[in-house]
Amino acid sequence: MERVLIVSANMGQGHNATGRALEDAIRRRWPDATVRWINALERLGPGFEGLFQRIYVANVESVPWLYEFFYAAIWRIPWFAAASRWFTASWCGRRLAKPVAEFAPDLVVSTYPMGTAGLAWLRRKGKLSVPIGAWVSDFAPHPFWVYGAADLTMVMHDVAVAPALRSSPSAHVGVSAPPVRAVFRPGDQTAARQELELPPDAFVPLVSCGSLGFGEIETTVRELLAADPSVVPVAICGRNDAVAARLRALDEPRLRVVGWTDRPELYTLAADVVVTNAGGATSLEALACGRPVLMHQPIAAHGKANARLMAAAGLALVSTKDGELAETVRGLLAEPERLKEMAEAVARHCETATPLEEALESLVSAPLNPPTQRLRPEDALFVHVATPEVPQQVGAVLVFDPKADGTPVTRADAEHLLAATPGLRTRLLPGSGLWRARWQEDPGRTSAEVLTSVRVGPDAPLDEALTREMDAFFSDPVSPEHPVRARLVTGIEGEQGALLIALHHAASDGIAVISALVGQTRGKEPLVPAAAPRRRGWGERVAGPLRAVLGRFARPGWHRLERPPGSADGSGAAEFARSKSGSGAGARGGAAEPVRGAGPRGGAAELARGVWALARAGAAPRVRWDKRIDSPRRHFARAHLSAPEVRKAARRAGVPTTNLVLALVAEALHRELGATAPEQLRVLIPMSVRDTGTFRQLGNHTGAASVDLPTGAMSLTERVRKTDRMLSGQVDRGAPRAGNAVVRVLGILPPALHRRAAKLVYRGTWFSVIASVLPGARSPVVLNGALVRTVYPVLSLAPGVPVAVGIMTWADRFTICITVPAGQEARGDRLAAAVVEAFGRL
Incomplete structure (x- = not known):
């Protein structure tokens, strides 16, 4: 240096x-x-x-x-x-x-x-x-x-x-x-009083109002003198010679008047308390010497603000009216323990605060504080709609088999995996007033900081332990400041382990999370943030998103919504080829088909059809069930289906696997609602709109199909056909990308309007359930010798939407995780069981 x-x-x-x-x-x-x-x-x-x-x-x-x-x-x-x-x-x-x-x-x-x-x-x-x-x-x-x-x-x-x-x-x-000179430090009060010729047993308040001598010092001194005969005030008047002269004119033998002094530390050590009215350097010097502060009639603005915070910290007492200071001093004389407690609070603060050299x-x-970047509208949506009762966090639960030597997954293994989690080194800045939501990199944050560990065993039953730990862990929401949390659960029967990961939905979508975690086990490069947008004028801010939206609709080869190229298990190209040939998705593609534009005109027309489909849908059909969500506490019901059997059933029915599984969800909802079930129930189905340019990027790249699933009385076979028809129709009309386009265009609005619009569109008025089918890994995923046996996707609720269903393909199974508010555990468990039962009947 x-x-x-x-x-x-x-x-x-x-x-x-x-x-x-x-x-x-x-x-x-x-x-x-x-x-x-x-x-x-x-x-x-x-x-x-x-x-x-x-x-x-x-x-x-x-x-x-x-x-x-x-x-x-x-x-x-x-x-x-x-x-x-x-x-x-x-x-x-x-x-x-x-x-x-x-x-x-x-x-x-x-x-x-x-x-x-x-x-x-x-x-x-x-x-x-x-x-x-x-x-x-x-x-x-x-x-x-x-x-x-x-x-x-x-x-x-x-x-x-x-x-x-x-x-x-x-x-x-x-x-x-306290940033004060080294001479301001705790010392011998008795020696200081001897040097200044102050009585050793007196109560000595040091009255100091800074170098400018602000405030009613004469009134302050008179109150102190009137408080008790044992009080010996020392008044430091700074360069205010007029005030010093008036104080000396009081001719009070107990009063010591000092003008400007270059030894203020000695007077501070000799005092029992320091009386001031600003809360700046004088107060910091008092704290450094271990002396509590009495803030009397603090000066305007910053003086009053300082007084409030010092009192909140337990370092000061505040008096604002004539006579209150004397009463405060009498109280301290009557209760010396109170003064002792304040002095101890001062000492604790000085011991725990960071020294100047450090x-x-x-x-x-340390690295320079990184600049902030605007959150994309697709990400900012989840910042704006989050409430204390309905936090917007998603996650995953990974269940591990023991390693070949019989040992369970370790904390070091979990830290290695978490290092790739989207949002790990991110701070979300929600914005307010004129400011848009932004994000900032926190380069010093590590996976070890966000990971906690709990041992539930030995040999705790898997289902019981997982349910208990999931309900507890995900009921404690992440914060914008720390958008990623994780917990390693060990002590499960057979040396199994589980890793619970929660992250703010604004940090990324489910596909990016799974892709990043699987990629980490296979040594792939981590996901990258989207490029920082350059500053633009108002006209370009409006035209830019519109051009981008139309451009994406006009691309000649959109990729498959269900599993984009480069999917979590690296088999995206083969999967895409299978879907084109019909061997994987049935005779018609439906929600799993690649969606193609037809040049700029076709793209604009498809955007118009998609937006019209969204607008025409209107409010969701009324559902008679409990919609209350009065806390962030949640319950998670789980189930799984055999993936080979699901694919066989889909081929027999001539529908994509996604549409088949969602038909099973519709059947479960029909069973849950019983006689009150409406003919149709509005379900928001997020779908990826990632392409080769965005697949490796962090953030949310999703649209949504708002589908009225058939939940009235009908045979299961008929429900599968109707579900397939409705989903395919929404995708064919471009609804997922239209939904993404609407969210992006909303980002043009001024910040306050953008926040209000987000809250307006993402709530129970427009849909009653959230359901998402996520691509996972078909081939085995191994973390340092421990097989990832199962992964459950965790979805968040929306305001007024009490059910969210996450479904994921993982190895030989489709995993299902249903989110419901605490207090509605039975509903979640019944829905999960009903999906399995419906598939058995199919």
């Missing part, structure tokens, strides 16, 4: 105090480094530094209501905050560009929000590629403090992390030890 740049500002002394603490840490870590300072306000132009200082002082002392209004606006009015941040960053960035380039630093740290804004602008413009660290010297970060383009943003406590991420969800946020080392050694 040769050159380090510190960006601060002369706005009081708090920002510079933080900068000096960082400089000390830098010199301890890299003694030979050249350190240079930049005053961000001075760089804005002639006169701006003095102007900003006068505005700040006037806001705090004369028009605090105006300061409060501005502070509230940057939190509550998204467009105002965005515009203000953009203007500030652009202005400061341009002014900092030259001095930063001239110094050519190896590391930049900022202690002032406008400086951080300017550095972030330089990063986004490609003009600053070295690590950028920002230390938020206020206890409560506000939107001008936090920028995702900074590589590390250090806040002052765990409770400040959430507000920081609310300001900028893509920021990399850590918790710093944070600097992490900043230098």
Whole structure:
């Protein structure tokens, strides 16, 4: 490390105090480094530094209501905050560009929000590629403090992390030890009092209102004097000589008045508490010395925000009205244990927070904070429709046989497999207000971090253990911050094992998940993210998706919806050939047939037919069953069918296997609903629209056929024929790709409208059940010697949709996994059993 740049500002002394603490840490870590300072306000132009200082002082002392209004606006009015941040960053960035380039630093740290804004602008413009660290010297970060383009943003406590991420969800946020000079540390209170000639047994509150001496210090001191005769206040007035003179004029023998001092650490050590009204550097110095804080009549805006967070952290008590401070002090004198508890909370915070040198080392050694990218509309849909009760997570359950030596699958095996999971190193940023949903790479995340282990045995029955663990694991939803979770279950009879994987549906679709996991066992390259979209004007944003949609419809050779080339078991080309010859799918292709366009005109016509089919369907037929979903807790019922027997039955019936299995689902729904079963039940059937250009990409590449499955009274043979006819008709009309096109075109809408439209289209008004048939692996899949015997696909519910049926071809079986809300376990179990029973009758 040769050159380090510190960006601060002369706005009081708090920002510079933080900068000096960082400089000390830098010199301890890299003694030979050249350190240079930049005053961000001075760089804005002639006169701006003095102007900003006068505005700040006037806001705090004369028009605090105006300061409060501005502070509230940057939190509550998204467009105002965005515009203000953009203007500030652009202005400061341009002014900092030259001095930063001239110094050519190896590391930049900022202690002032406008400086951080300017550095972030330089990063986004490609003009600053070295690590950028920002230390938020206020206890409560506000939107001008936090920028995702900074590589590390250090806040002052765990409770400040959430507000920081609310300001900028893509920021990399850590918790710093108080950034103060090394002289501020716990020490001997008795010795400090002796040196300052303070009574050893008195209750000493240190009154400090920063270098500018803000606030009603005289009123504060009078309250402290009135609290109890044992109280000996020490007032540090900074450079405010007028206040110091007025305090001395009180002629109070217990009061000690101090003007500007270069030994504030000694006074802090001598005190029992520090009384302040801002919550900036003075409070941090108090915490570093192990002293709790009393926030009395905090100044407007950031002062009040600091007070709220410090109180929430248990480090401070807040008094806002005249007389409350005296009452607070009397309470502490009457209950000394309370003061002791606060001091212990301060000590715990300082022990667990990251030391400055360690944070600097992490900043230098870690990768730069990656930029964010917009989520594709197909992926953003599942961010927008998720609710606490209906999270959008999908997954898979892999059941392993023991290895040849009789040992079960290990945690190391599971970590190796999980390393290929789509979304593992992804953070989802849901967006709000003016901001679209985005995603960001988290390069440091590993499979070991997302994997937990549980041993349920020895020799626990497989079905019982799997049901219990699945219901518990998948009832705890993933979060956008951590969109992948996994659990390895061992101790199952016969040394079997199971790996449960859950991921946010916005991270990828089922085909990508299975393809990635199978590919990992066979040494294939991992899936790749879709190319980041370049910035476009409004006209191109509208025209681009439309051109893409029409272009996909116009391609001369769309691939098979059921299993695109390069499928999970690597047999896509052969499978596609079989479907063309009719040997695998029956006489007619139906849902399994390759869909072909006929040039641009044919593609546009097919898109129009598909959209018309979707529009004409209208609301779903009414179903009389319990639709309540009042928690994320779920139950998963499982079953499986013999794959060779299913294919034989499909050939006999002259229908694709997909359509046959969905007919069995329709029969099970008829049995479940009984006499109340409608003639038709609307089922949303996701289908892949991947082609050779997208098959190896992460994300959702699916459309959907909204099909009214026949659920009225009829023979099973008739139900199979009707199901085949309805599914084939939807595919022939281009419904899956039309559904995908609609979702993509919805992405043109402004963010707020896009979120509302997504919630409108993906709910129980339009369909009553979700059912998906996923391609799996026909040939054996082995993980480090352990055969993957079975894989169950896990689907999420939708708002108002209480049943989801996942079906997958895996080796010698079709696996079935039915998702229902907790409390409706019996329904799920009956449906799974009814599918098996119906196939037996067929």
